[in-house]
Amino acid sequence: MEENVAIELRGIYKRFGRIQANKDVNLKLYHGEILSLLGENGSGKTTLMNMISGIYFPDEGQIFINGEEVVIKSPKDAFDNGIGMIHQHFKLIDVFTATQNIVLGMEGKLDLKAAANNVKELCDRYGFVLDPNKKIYEMSVSEKQTVEIIKVLYKGANILILDEPTAVLTPQETEKLFAVLKKMKEDGKAIIIITHKLNEVLEVSDRVTVLRKGETVGSVNTDEATVESLTEMMVGKKIELNIERTDPVNPVERLLVENLSCTNREGLPMLKNVTFTANAGEITGIAGIAGSGQRELLESIAGLQRDNSGSITYIDPETGTKKNLKDMSPTQIRALGVRLSFVPEDRLGMGLVGNMDIIDNMMLRTYRKGKSVFLEKSGPTALATKIVEDLEVVTPNITTPVRRLSGGNVQKVLVGREIASGPTVLMVAYPVRGLDINSSYLIYNLLNKQKESGAAVIFVGEDLDVLIGLCDKIYVLCGGQITGKVDARKTSKEEIGYLMTKGAGGSK
Amino acid sequence: MKSEKIVKEPLIHITKRDTMPPWQSILIRVGAVLIALAVSAVLVIVLTKTNPMSVFDAMFKGSFGSVRKMQNLMKSVATLLCISLAITPAFKMKFWNIGAEGQVLMGALAAAAVMRTMGRYVIPSWVVILVMLAAALVSGLIWAVIPAIFKALWNTNETLFTLMMNYVAMQIIQIFIAIWIKSGSGVVGYINEQSHRGWLPDLFGVKYLLNIIVVAGLTVFMFVYLKFSKHGYEISVVGESENTARYIGINVKKVVIRTMAISGALCGLAGFLLVAGADHTINKDLAGGMGFTAIMVSWLAKFNPFIMVGASFMLVFLDRGASNVATMCKLNDSVGEIITAIIIFFIIGCEFFIRYKINFRARTPKEKAPDEPEKPEQTEITEGEKAPAGIA
Numbered sequence: 001m002e003e004n005v006a007i008e009l010r011g012i013y014k015r016f017g018r019i020q021a022n023k024d025v026n027l028k029l030y031h032g033e034i035l036s037l038l039g040e041n042g043s044g045k046t047t048l049m050n051m052i053s054g055i056y057f058p059d060e061g062q063i064f065i066n067g068e069e070v071v072i073k074s075p076k077d078a079f080d081n082g083i084g085m086i087h088q089h090f091k092l093i094d095v096f097t098a099t100q101n102i103v104l105g106m107e108g109k110l111d112l113k114a115a116a117n118n119v120k121e122l123c124d125r126y127g128f129v130l131d132p133n134k135k136i137y138e139m140s141v142s143e144k145q146t147v148e149i150i151k152v153l154y155k156g157a158n159i160l161i162l163d164e165p166t167a168v169l170t171p172q173e174t175e176k177l178f179a180v181l182k183k184m185k186e187d188g189k190a191i192i193i194i195t196h197k198l199n200e201v202l203e204v205s206d207r208v209t210v211l212r213k214g215e216t217v218g219s220v221n222t223d224e225a226t227v228e229s230l231t232e233m234m235v236g237k238k239i240e241l242n243i244e245r246t247d248p249v250n251p252v253e254r255l256l257v258e259n260l261s262c263t264n265r266e267g268l269p270m271l272k273n274v275t276f277t278a279n280a281g282e283i284t285g286i287a288g289i290a291g292s293g294q295r296e297l298l299e300s301i302a303g304l305q306r307d308n309s310g311s312i313t314y315i316d317p318e319t320g321t322k323k324n325l326k327d328m329s330p331t332q333i334r335a336l337g338v339r340l341s342f343v344p345e346d347r348l349g350m351g352l353v354g355n356m357d358i359i360d361n362m363m364l365r366t367y368r369k370g371k372s373v374f375l376e377k378s379g380p381t382a383l384a385t386k387i388v389e390d391l392e393v394v395t396p397n398i399t400t401p402v403r404r405l406s407g408g409n410v411q412k413v414l415v416g417r418e419i420a421s422g423p424t425v426l427m428v429a430y431p432v433r434g435l436d437i438n439s440s441y442l443i444y445n446l447l448n449k450q451k452e453s454g455a456a457v458i459f460v461g462e463d464l465d466v467l468i469g470l471c472d473k474i475y476v477l478c479g480g481q482i483t484g485k486v487d488a489r490k491t492s493k494e495e496i497g498y499l500m501t502k503g504a505g506g507s508k
Numbered sequence: 509m510k511s512e513k514i515v516k517e518p519l520i521h522i523t524k525r526d527t528m529p530p531w532q533s534i535l536i537r538v539g540a541v542l543i544a545l546a547v548s549a550v551l552v553i554v555l556t557k558t559n560p561m562s563v564f565d566a567m568f569k570g571s572f573g574s575v576r577k578m579q580n581l582m583k584s585v586a587t588l589l590c591i592s593l594a595i596t597p598a599f600k601m602k603f604w605n606i607g608a609e610g611q612v613l614m615g616a617l618a619a620a621a622v623m624r625t626m627g628r629y630v631i632p633s634w635v636v637i638l639v640m641l642a643a644a645l646v647s648g649l650i651w652a653v654i655p656a657i658f659k660a661l662w663n664t665n666e667t668l669f670t671l672m673m674n675y676v677a678m679q680i681i682q683i684f685i686a687i688w689i690k691s692g693s694g695v696v697g698y699i700n701e702q703s704h705r706g707w708l709p710d711l712f713g714v715k716y717l718l719n720i721i722v723v724a725g726l727t728v729f730m731f732v733y734l735k736f737s738k739h740g741y742e743i744s745v746v747g748e749s750e751n752t753a754r755y756i757g758i759n760v761k762k763v764v765i766r767t768m769a770i771s772g773a774l775c776g777l778a779g780f781l782l783v784a785g786a787d788h789t790i791n792k793d794l795a796g797g798m799g800f801t802a803i804m805v806s807w808l809a810k811f812n813p814f815i816m817v818g819a820s821f822m823l824v825f826l827d828r829g830a831s832n833v834a835t836m837c838k839l840n841d842s843v844g845e846i847i848t849a850i851i852i853f854f855i856i857g858c859e860f861f862i863r864y865k866i867n868f869r870a871r872t873p874k875e876k877a878p879d880e881p882e883k884p885e886q887t888e889i890t891e892g893e894k895a896p897a898g899i900a
Contacts, residue, residue: 016523304754330757342755350751356744364756367741374736 005067006031006159006190007052007083012061014047014214021047023214025061029159034181034191036201036222039211040234040436042406045194048211049161053085054078065159084152085161090144094137098130102151115154122150126183129176141289142173149180160184161192166200168290171464171497178204196234198227199465210234235437243444243469246452251279251472253315254456255301255425262296262308270296271308271480278425278456280317283447285471285488286460287496293480294460295345298427301458302342303330314338317424317454341423343415345430345460351414354403358384358395361402362417387416391442408439415443419450426450429460444470464493478502525865533862540858544851551846556837563833567847570832571825581824583716583786584798586723587778588820591795591802593723593730593813594774597767598652599803600734600811601747607655607670609799610677611772613792614651615644615779617681620790623699623706623783624688636706641780648776649769651677656768660761674799678792685791698788708785719785726774731813743767775799808855826851 007029014022022044029035039045050056052063054075062069065081072078078085092101099116116132123130130146139147145165152160162181166174181191181204195201201208202222210217210233217233232238255278262271271293278284286294299305301312303325312325316337323336333340348354352361362380370376384398391412395405402410411431419426428447432440447470451457461467467474471488476499484499549560571581591608598605619640626636655669685694700706711717734740742763746753753760782794801823809815830844837843 302755303757329759330755331759334757344755346751349749350755353745353748353752355748360741360744363741364745364752367738373738375738375741 004030004032006033006065008064008067009048009052010062010064012048012051012063013059014044014051014056015059020214022051022058025211025214025216027209027216028219029190029192031158031190032185032188033207034185034193034205036205036208037192037194037211038196038198038201038208038230038234040196041408041434042436043211043234044214045211046163047214049085049163049192049194052078052159053083053161079155079157082156082158083161084155084157084159086145086148086152086163086165088163088165088167090148092136092144092147095135097133097135098139098143098147098150099132101136101147102132102154106155118154119150122153126153126180126187128180141168142170142177145169145177153184158188159190159192161194163194164196165193166195166197167462170289170500171493172501174200197463198230201225201230202227212236231437243441243466244448245470245472246448248279248282248472249452250454251281252317253277254280254317255458256311256313256315257297257301258311258313260297260300260308260310260312262300262305264296269480271300273310274477274480274482276475276482276485278458279472280424280454280456281451282472283451283457283459283470285467285474286458286477287464287467287474287500288477289500290462292477292500294429294477296480297477298342298344298429298458298460301325301425301427302340303328303333314340314425338425339421339423340425341418341421341427343411343418343426343428343431345433347410347414348403351418352402352410355401357401358388358393358398358413361413362387362420365417365421383417383420387413387420391416391446407434408436411435411439411443415446419446422453423450423455425456425458427458427460430462431459432466433462464496467496468493476500476502520866520868523865523867525863528862536858536861537855540854541851544854547854548847548850551850552833552837552843555843558837563837566833566836567829570829573832577828579715581828582720584824584828585817585821586716586719587782587786588798588802588805588824589816590723590726590778590781591775591798592805592809592816592820593726594771594778595799595802596730596771596806596811596813596816597734597740597743598771599806601743601764601767603656603659603747603764603768604667605652605655605670605768605771606667606800606803607652607673608771608775608802609795609797610670610674611648611651611775612779612782612795612799613674613677613681615648615776616783616790616794617677617684617779618643618647618776619706619780619783620696620699621684623788627700627703627705631705633703633705633707633709637708637784640706640784641777644776644780644783645773646776648779649773652768652772652775653765656765660764681790681792696789696791699783699790700788706784707788708781716786719781722777722781722785726777727813727817734811734813739766804852823852 005028009025009027012022012025025044025048027048037045037049047056051058052072054072054077057073063072064070070077070081072081072083093104096104099112099119102119103110103112103115119130119132122128128146128150130143130150134143136144136147145168149160165177169177185191193205202225205222207219207221208225208230209219210230212234220229228238257277258275260271260274261269264270274293274297276284286297288294296305300308306327308326310326314323314325315321316323323338325333325338328336344350353364359377359380362383363375363377366379367375381398387393388395388398393405393409393412393416395409402413405413415428415431426447431443431447435443444466447457447459459467459471468488468491474486474488474491474496475482476484476486476496478500483502486495486499545564549563552558552563553560570577572578591612595605595608622640622643623636626639651673655664655666655673658664658669659666685696689696708718711721734743742753742758745756745758746760746763750760753763779795783790787794805816805819805823808819826848827844830847833847834844
């Protein structure tokens with residue numbers, strides 16, 4: 001077995017300023033093996049892989065390929081050593097075909113016909129489904145990913161690294177990907193998958209190496225591991241992974257969206273006749289592949305996207321009167337007395353200002369209060385202190401710019417501010433993306449508390465297990481249309497996955 | 509690679525620094541200025557075979573050689589600082605207003621027009637001054653608000669728009685001069701040379717003192733406005749992230765137009781100060797490129813009005829010193845510009861070493877990074893950078 005080692009890392013260190021991203025990392029990958037690299041966000045998985053693929057250079061440590069020490073100082077060195085990385089964000093040229101993208105940057109004579117044949121051959125060998133002459137902009141996300149994978153195979157990679165490959169895929173597409181990966185493994189390729197989804201780790205990989213705070217905690221064979229044991233390795237202690245879902249109390253209608261349609265800047269339709277209801281005391285889930293209109297839906301309700309048609313109605317919990325929210329700016333919505341809070345997907349680019357400190361970020365919602373031309377800082381300072389204490393935000397102090405905080409702490413600051421006003425409608429988009437397990441569960445609990453205190457919570461999520469476990473009902477969006485409404489207590493991942501690709505914009 | 513038998517680290521690799529203690533970053537900046545001076549000295553010696561100390565002496569005397577030179581220094585610093593303060597809210601909002609030159613000129617033109625027209629009548633000078641001020645503020649404002657409205661409504665590129673407005677402003681001045689000066693000489697002499705109507709008085713017999721006081725007041729105002737007012741907060745939010753501004757319901761268009769109105773009016777004020785308080789005339793080169801230099805002042809000071817005092821002092825000092833060197837060494841003006849350019853290049857370039865660390869291939873793992881600056885030998889040059897608040 002020893003001669004069969006494809007890549008070995010010994011004592012890798014990497015530091016960014018004060019942050020030790022990797023510390024004494026040791027890792028072995030054999031040919032004909034799928035290894036999961038597991039770890040929470042910020043545990044140094046991507047940094048480590050970037051060092052193998054020549055994007056970063058390690059401060060210390062050795063890399064061996066097929067038993068020989070190598071130095072990888074550029075992506076080209078990585079290619080020369082047969083290493084190919086498939087990034088989370090695709091690096092493809094939209095107006096080129098699959099084949100053109102695949103041969104891009106290759107040396108030698110350009111023969112697209114021969115190349116297309118080679119691509120076809122590769123597809124057949126591993127069971128990919130891809131038309132080599134299709135242009136990238138006509139492709140679905142999963143097809144684009146296929147192009148990325150073939151691109152590295154075409155260049156002769158024997159060691160493949162996939163950075164969170166399933167994050168953008170439906171359950172069905174994930175299964176297809178895993179089937180392909182298993183075929184490649186049988187062909188003798190060495191594969192590393194970076195992920196934090198434990199179920200997938202158990203399903204696809206042979207071994208798991210776990211990183212925690214930049215260090216290798218250990219490697220185990222997958223068949224000896226369970227979700228619980230892996231979580232414990234990742235977090236360092238046993239934690240409860242249950243979301244306590246209570247039954248809705250007195251669910252009255254709070255927000256009605258009817259026949260909402262809207263287009264983006266290019267005039268393409270993003271929402272088509274969306275109708276749904278969010279009840280008070282419930283968590284309403286919105287599922288769908290990324291970019292199916294989730295953002296437009298929430299922004300329309302929040303008054304940020306106003307070139308739309310249809311109606312958005314808010315029902316006042318105290319008086320029961322209906323209030324129209326369509327064509328209202330965020331300021332007008334607030335003036336109506338509607339306590340609408342919104343935790344957007346882009347936390348630092350929309351929900352917060354990265355270069356401002358926690359106090360100034362607290363002020364965003366309230367700075368207008370009062371007639372003075374000057375800012376009032378004591379209220380926001382008190383709120384900042386309270387949030388840092390209550391939600392255990394890890395920060396040197398409340399005058400630290402929020403961009404210096406880790407993802408989880410940034411999100412705590414944002415969610416803390418948004419629930420501080422006691423919202424009657426709370427919209428959250430991907431609230432746990434990039435968060436560690438502890439922070440994620442803290443956020444779920446906060447959402448549940450808001451639900452119990454009578455807010456109508458609208459939850460846009462990507463992890464179907466979480467949607468099913470947290471929400472009361474789930475609407476599925478596909479290509480800007482609602483393709484189904486399911487009871488979260490009775491549905492399955494497969495049912496939602498099917499609805500996610502059912503609409504006109506999905507795969508044909 | 510097959511050819512690579514011996515395993516080697518790359519010779520250098522660059523890593524990002526976390527934060528640097530202030531003394532270290534000051535040391536790097538001081539080092540940068542010293543190296544810049546050394547490079548300029550070598551250049552001058554090679555070109556002229558003069559003693560470099562005499563060059564630096566000439567440099568210093570360019571600003572402090574006589575009372576007149578010191579007065580001129582203070583006048584220019586005040587004007588440059590005024591324009592820098594004026595454009596800062598726009599740049600903080602990430603609105604690339606490179607049209608300060610034109611806005612200053614339009615303010616100056618309005619002031620000059622009022623001065624000429626009202627100067628014919630017997631009116632108290634302070635009335636003329638007030639009308640001039642109002643006219644200058646309004647025309648600077650209009651000149652800045654035009655591109656702002658286009659930006660807000662049709663999202664036109666403000667950089668090109670404001671830039672082109674500069675040339676329009678210059679041409680308008682040429683037209684007025686052609687109308688005013690029938691002889692066709694194209695030169696407007698001192699306006700109201702006899703009556704001094706509309707000239708700012710010398711306070712306590714010190715020339716340009718009123719200019720300096722006005723700009724000092726403006727410095728404090730701008731600091732407070734940006735840091736403690738709701739407007740200033742909105743400007744920061746729009747500048748940092750337009751999406752966030754939209755998200756919390758700030759009317760971005762309104763903020764853009766309002767901020768440019770303030771920015772333009774203050775540029776108009778600078779134009780007024782030039783005409784009423786300094787030059788008492790008008791021509792298309794009145795602003796002398798300071799509308800552009802001000803951008804550098806504003807960014808060098810990272811939008812802090814008090815640091816801008818030091819930055820504008822430094823730039824004016826360098827500029828005057830460099831041209832004095834050129835005169836004394838009988839070189840043409842370009843040498844002065846080259847020296848200024850060298851110094852500014854080093855000052856801006858040293859930011860790289862503050863943000864990044866260069867790691868050379870080390871024999872021992874923990875060798876110190878060899879990017880430490882030289883130890884400072886003389887510090888007079890850096891006064892402007894270290895103690896900027898003193899002047900305000």
